[in-house]
Amino acid sequence: xxxxxxxxxxxxxxxxxxxxxGSLDYVGTCARQLGARKVFLVSDQGLEKAGWVARIIDxxxxxxxxxxxxxxxxxxxxxxxxEQGAERYLAEDADVIIALGGGSPMDAAKGIALVASxxxxxxxxxxxxxxxxxxxxxxxxxxTAGSGSDISQFAIxxxxxxxxxxxxxxxxxxxxxxxxxxxxxETKSQELIVAAAxxxxxHAIESYISRIASPFTELQSLRAIELILAxxxxxxxxxxxxxxxxxxxASTGAGMAFSNAGLGAEHALAHxxxxxxxxxxxLVHPILLPPVMQFNLPACLDKMAVIGAMVxxxxxxxxxxxxxxxxxxxxxxxxxxxxxLHLRHxxxxxxxxxxxxxxxxxxxxxxxxxxxxxxxxxxxxCEEAW
Amino acid sequence: xxxxxxxxxxxxxxxxxxxxxGSLDYVGTCARQLGARKVFLVSDQGLEKAGWVARIIDxxxxxxxxxxxxxxxxxxxxxxxxEQGAERYLAEDADVIIALGGGSPMDAAKGIALVASxxxxxxxxxxxxxxxxxxxxxxxxxxTAGSGSDISQFAIxxxxxxxxxxxxxxxxxxxxxxxxxxxxxETKSQELIVAAAxxxxxHAIESYISRIASPFTELQSLRAIELILAxxxxxxxxxxxxxxxxxxxASTGAGMAFSNAGLGAEHALAHxxxxxxxxxxxLVHPILLPPVMQFNLPACLDKMAVIGAMVxxxxxxxxxxxxxxxxxxxxxxxxxxxxxLHLRHxxxxxxxxxxxxxxxxxxxxxxxxxxxxxxxxxxxxCEEAW
Numbered sequence: 001x002x003x004x005x006x007x008x009x010x011x012x013x014x015x016x017x018x019x020x021x022g023s024l025d026y027v028g029t030c031a032r033q034l035g036a037r038k039v040f041l042v043s044d045q046g047l048e049k050a051g052w053v054a055r056i057i058d059x060x061x062x063x064x065x066x067x068x069x070x071x072x073x074x075x076x077x078x079x080x081x082x083e084q085g086a087e088r089y090l091a092e093d094a095d096v097i098i099a100l101g102g103g104s105p106m107d108a109a110k111g112i113a114l115v116a117s118x119x120x121x122x123x124x125x126x127x128x129x130x131x132x133x134x135x136x137x138x139x140x141x142x143x144t145a146g147s148g149s150d151i152s153q154f155a156i157x158x159x160x161x162x163x164x165x166x167x168x169x170x171x172x173x174x175x176x177x178x179x180x181x182x183x184x185x186e187t188k189s190q191e192l193i194v195a196a197a198x199x200x201x202x203h204a205i206e207s208y209i210s211r212i213a214s215p216f217t218e219l220q221s222l223r224a225i226e227l228i229l230a231x232x233x234x235x236x237x238x239x240x241x242x243x244x245x246x247x248x249x250a251s252t253g254a255g256m257a258f259s260n261a262g263l264g265a266e267h268a269l270a271h272x273x274x275x276x277x278x279x280x281x282x283l284v285h286p287i288l289l290p291p292v293m294q295f296n297l298p299a300c301l302d303k304m305a306v307i308g309a310m311v312x313x314x315x316x317x318x319x320x321x322x323x324x325x326x327x328x329x330x331x332x333x334x335x336x337x338x339x340x341l342h343l344r345h346x347x348x349x350x351x352x353x354x355x356x357x358x359x360x361x362x363x364x365x366x367x368x369x370x371x372x373x374x375x376x377x378x379x380x381x382c383e384e385a386w
Numbered sequence: 387x388x389x390x391x392x393x394x395x396x397x398x399x400x401x402x403x404x405x406x407x408g409s410l411d412y413v414g415t416c417a418r419q420l421g422a423r424k425v426f427l428v429s430d431q432g433l434e435k436a437g438w439v440a441r442i443i444d445x446x447x448x449x450x451x452x453x454x455x456x457x458x459x460x461x462x463x464x465x466x467x468x469e470q471g472a473e474r475y476l477a478e479d480a481d482v483i484i485a486l487g488g489g490s491p492m493d494a495a496k497g498i499a500l501v502a503s504x505x506x507x508x509x510x511x512x513x514x515x516x517x518x519x520x521x522x523x524x525x526x527x528x529x530t531a532g533s534g535s536d537i538s539q540f541a542i543x544x545x546x547x548x549x550x551x552x553x554x555x556x557x558x559x560x561x562x563x564x565x566x567x568x569x570x571x572e573t574k575s576q577e578l579i580v581a582a583a584x585x586x587x588x589h590a591i592e593s594y595i596s597r598i599a600s601p602f603t604e605l606q607s608l609r610a611i612e613l614i615l616a617x618x619x620x621x622x623x624x625x626x627x628x629x630x631x632x633x634x635x636a637s638t639g640a641g642m643a644f645s646n647a648g649l650g651a652e653h654a655l656a657h658x659x660x661x662x663x664x665x666x667x668x669l670v671h672p673i674l675l676p677p678v679m680q681f682n683l684p685a686c687l688d689k690m691a692v693i694g695a696m697v698x699x700x701x702x703x704x705x706x707x708x709x710x711x712x713x714x715x716x717x718x719x720x721x722x723x724x725x726x727l728h729l730r731h732x733x734x735x736x737x738x739x740x741x742x743x744x745x746x747x748x749x750x751x752x753x754x755x756x757x758x759x760x761x762x763x764x765x766x767x768c769e770e771a772w
Contacts, residue, residue, distance in 0.1 A: 009406035016557075019600060020395035171402075214405060215635045223605055249601045 010214035024181040028063025034137035038066040040094035042109040050187040068092040073108040082111030089116040103147030110155035126166040138175035145247040146196025148255025150178035165271035182245040195282025200251040202285040206264040207257035209300045210368040217261035224254035262368030266292040272360040286334035291384035299371035343385040396600035402563045410567040414449025420523035424452040426480035428495040436573040454478040459494040468497030475502040489533030496541035512552040524561035531633040532582025534641025536564035551657040568631040581668025586637040588671040592650040593643035595686045596754040603647035610640035648754030652678040658746040672720035677770035685757035729771040
């Protein structure tokens with residue numbers, strides 16, 4: 001990533017996208033396109049209960065494909081789960097991996113694909129561009145409009161021993177195909193819809209101000225911000241299919257943006273929080289996003305004013321006022337959606353903040369943050385968020 | 387394409403993009419990524435003279451790659467040229483195809499890749515989705531900001547016997563990687579810059595109003611229209627690198643849009659004109675685009691008003707007035723760039739119009755036109771353009 005930046009060149013790469021109501025019907029066709037004879041399906045109990053796992057299996061059987069179903073995946077997937085999954089993938093002699101779920105099953109599926117094909121332990125691949133051998137074909141079906149894992153070259157896996165959420169980043173982690181069917185969102189709870197959408201909003205904002213943003217990612221970031229601001233309140237109140245569909249489009253665009261432009265200090269902190277406290281990822285953004293934006297302001301005033309103008313619906317007297325007004329309004333926006341706004345709501349003791357920040361300072365997401373941030377800068381951000 | 391539409395699902399698929407000044411330096415690395423040992427390089431004399439062919443060969447040799455250079459490609463590439471190229475590709479035992487050029491060398495390279503891997507004659511593959519076997523890896527380097535061939539699943543090849551420009555459309559015609567280096571545009575003539583940019587504008591407008599446009603293609607179409615309107619006049623006057631770079635971004639976005647949403651009646655007619663008269667493709671759009679837009683107006687008034695508002699910089703009293711005002715202003719915009727505005731400037735005899743329109747009525751691009759158009763509707767459009 002760094003070398004490409006120094007040349008003034010930007011990479012933009014996304015999977016093949018199949019988008020729309022009912023697009024789930026294409027799972028069998030797409031799996032066969034990828035050469036499947038036996039599919040390794042990764043999902044979780046929530047999606048089993050909602051009937052989606054049975055629906056996928058039915059589609060696979062109609063397409064005369066064999067399958068193995070793996071559901072041993074936690075929210076914030078663990079290192080050992082990907083290693084167990086990889087063992088099982090090899091034992092079952094499967095040839096294509098399908099993930100159905102939010103960020104956790106999708107990232108777990110990436111980890112399984114990685115370990116199954118490249119061997120070793122998942123932590124061997126922590127960081128950027130450390131994967132050498134090709135992965136088995138991957139077909140992803142996101143069940144939330146947020147993580148962007150179905151679009152991105154990121155996989156976030158918890159190292160249980162170190163209590164760290166590792167970021168693994170590689171072009172080969174981009175799935176071959178993503179099937180995005182907004183109908184799946186209708187069976188999701190209000191809380192999950194909000195948490196996922198605010199995760200997507202954080203992706204959009206952090207990628208927009210990233211050091212390696214390009215015209216191709218900026219376009220996607222801005223559209224995602226616009227759509228989430230416009231449609232999340234209605235999705236929260238009514239869960240109408242139209243508004244959920246717009247959140248899907250937003251989350252997909254935000255995925256395109258952050259996969260190619262990277263993220264920033266907010267996600268670095270969010271990963272550390274998740275590693276230590278196993279917090280639901282979507283819950284931390286309303287807490288961290290405003291103070292991180294405030295910290296980044298001097299490094300990207302013009303872009304922050306663009307975001308501010310979108311949040312406020314107008315520009316104030318100066319770019320700085322617009323940017324600050326936008327951050328303030330964004331905080332209210334999250335509050336109106338019932339999101340927790342203070343770090344003390346999820347961290348038990350202030351005492352833990354320095355460790356948290358030292359860990360975040362080592363996260364690869366920090367490399368693309370627009371403003372240099374040392375661990376004690378992150379401590380100040382956390383104090384602000386307390 | 388049709389089946390997917392009936393399900394309410396949209397496909398969106400693009401190559402890996404490497405964009406930026408100096409990105410040409412990545413040619414060797416990317417070719418090796420694609421598994422190259424011997425590269426088959428397709429380009430033309432214009433690019434040889436400007437020194438770009440030598441530059442590419444130098445980069446390949448530095449990467450210790452063998453190469454064969456093929457330049458037997460006409461403007462509007464011919465069927466037999468793709469077949470000769472395929473024979474040569476096989477004889478040389480090459481394994482990756484690199485195209486450097488505008489639409490003609492790039493489409494020729496697609497034709498060569500297709501015949502070399504799938505056999506037979508190029509005309510066996512005319513139409514949509516008729517390619518069964520995988521193609522050799524393709525790495526494209528566009529030298530104009532217009533054709534979008536480096537992004538798209540289209541290849542346009544002239545059937546010399548029938549004097550028809552065949553549209554060949556397939557997912558497998560999307561190159562693996564495109565390297566877009568705006569520095570190449572600096573050696574292009576004013577005329578070529580304008581012709582290419584207006585081709586991209588036509589791609590953007592036709593894909594925006596296409597029957598199978600999706601939120602992902604519409605975003606790209608609108609941005610492309612916006613950028614071309616804003617930057618083409620300056621690129622025409624000054625050929626500044628900044629404005630050329632913006633046209634590159636526009637053309638790339640328009641390529642993403644039309645590759646996935648298709649085109650319409652204007653391109654159907656443009657292909658027939660090119661087949662019969664061997665016209666430079668970019669020259670026909672200023673002539674055909676306004677009357678085709680007028681014809682399509684009743685089928686997509688709201689979208690045409692969106693385009694109109696972009697062209698005019700404001701909305702008039704009604705959507706219809708905005709749309710019509712936009713079409714009128716677009717005609718002036720092309721006139722100010724010195725483009726020919728009447729069909730009589732490129733067709734010798736009115737007598738030839740019915741044949742031209744009958745041929746266009748069979749073009750696959752017509753399938754996604756927002757308004758049903760029979761050959762006699764196309765005749766009326768041509769009379770309007772005369």
